[in-house]
Amino acid sequence: xxxxxxxxxxxxxxxxxxxxxxxxxxxxxxxxxxxxxxxxxxxxxxxxxxxxxxxxxxxxxxxxxxxxxxxxxxxxxxxxxxxxxxxxxxxxxxxxxxxxxxxxxxxxxxxxxxxxxxxxxxxxxxxxxxxxxxxxxxxxxxxxxxxxxxxxxxxxxxxxxxxxxxxxxxxxxxxxx
Numbered sequence: 001x002x003x004x005x006x007x008x009x010x011x012x013x014x015x016x017x018x019x020x021x022x023x024x025x026x027x028x029x030x031x032x033x034x035x036x037x038x039x040x041x042x043x044x045x046x047x048x049x050x051x052x053x054x055x056x057x058x059x060x061x062x063x064x065x066x067x068x069x070x071x072x073x074x075x076x077x078x079x080x081x082x083x084x085x086x087x088x089x090x091x092x093x094x095x096x097x098x099x100x101x102x103x104x105x106x107x108x109x110x111x112x113x114x115x116x117x118x119x120x121x122x123x124x125x126x127x128x129x130x131x132x133x134x135x136x137x138x139x140x141x142x143x144x145x146x147x148x149x150x151x152x153x154x155x156x157x158x159x160x161x162x163x164x165x166x167x168x169x170x171x172x173x174x175x176x177x
Contacts (some may be wrong), residue, residue: 013159030138032060032100033038038046038130038144040073041108041152043121050090051080052113052130052144053152057097064135070144074115108156122146147168 037055044050054071068077079094094111106112113130122128124146131141147155 008163027133028136029140030063030134030140032063032098033058033132033134033140035130035132035140035142037155038142039155040070040122040128040130040144042146042148043118043123044149048118049114049116050118051108051152052106052115053108053155054078054113054130054142054144056099056104056106056132058101058104060101062098062100063138065099066133066135067164068113068133069131070113070115070128073120073122073143074118076116078114078116079111080114082109108152109158110156121155124148153174 005106022026029148031045033055034057036057037053039054040052041050041165065079068079078092081094081096082089082091084090089109091114104111126146127143128146129141131143133139
């Protein structure tokens with residue numbers, strides 16, 4: 001009886017150490033940045049890409065966005081911006097990757113997360129984990145709900161016509177984000 005008590009005590013004492021060491025290799029959850037209003041726009045018919053949108057609420061020293069992931073929707077995810085060039089809205093890689101104290105909004109027609117090569121199109125109403133990684137080794141996640149184009153445009157306070165532009169990585173291609 002005494003031997004099993006000693007083994008049980010040893011197991012109890014070892015468990016916290018195993019839990020701590022198991023987490024050592026994982027990225028730390030960001031305490032400085034919270035994500036809200038996480039949305040993925042439905043993939044429109046005939047396309048294999050879409051945009052994701054999020055509100056960042058950042059406190060403390062500035063950090064830079066490194067990358068984003070939505071693994072169950074797309075293996076190829078990029079951070080993008082939309083800017084007016086000669087009267088045409090154009091999309092390309094996000095140049096300002098810094099999050100400063102306060103709120104920064106990624107929305108349709110502006111900064112956004114671009115999801116490429118979407119083969120299994122997510123259904124409106126479904127939820128998917130969006131994770132953003134920062135240069136300080138931390139990350140933040142949220143559950144992004146898939147919304148219709150109409151809902152996303154309403155959320156972004158846009159009219160119903162949509163914005164098309166040339167995408168920096170796909171010359172001549174017209175894409176919507």
